[in-house]
Amino acid sequence: MTTIPAHALLLEDLPDVTAWLSKLLQARFPGIQVTHAPTLAEGKRLLQSAAPAQLALVDLGLPDGDGTTLIRPLAQQWPDCTIVVTTLFGDDAHVFPALRAGAQGYLLKDQPEERLAAALDGILRGEPALSPAIAQRLLRAFQPIAGGDSAPGVEVLTPRERDVLVLVSKGCRLPELVERLQISKHTVSDHLKSIYRKLNINSRAEATLEAARLGLVQL
Structure with a gap:
């Protein structure tokens, strides 16, 4: 995302948190x-009837279900929407399913407001919106386990795939990748598919963390 989003979907059931996040969005x-959708059912209804949003803030603990179940259809039906989880749950059981479903960011609501605001600002620059605690958790998850097999290493990627991964981790979108690498959009798409398959990842947020784990960039 490189322009200010015109429309945001806020999936949140608590009225005071809804007012706070709405005010924060309007300020940034x-x-x-x-x-606003206070329930999962209302979020699903809006997905079918409302104009596509460019940004979605998704809570996970809703009265009628897990907000994670809305992330995949959001990503499929509104492909230009940046999906960011906003929740109090920072454990593996919530973080990894949300990112695998297609969330491009994960913010903890109990962090200082200025950090949340800075993360929202970063969305305009294509930066993954990740709370520091979540970034640290994800990086730890990619560390090799002592005595076991390590995760896929940088050697599995071709030199061109490494170039693509670095640029993606820096927020470059498809048109920028085409321009900077001087290759067709179809070739870029093929590289992205190959990178995601080789590294077993499903989102730009995971790609950024993988690039850091492999020593290609620094967070």
């Missing part, structure tokens, strides 16, 4: 329209 993105 002047003029943004915020559509």
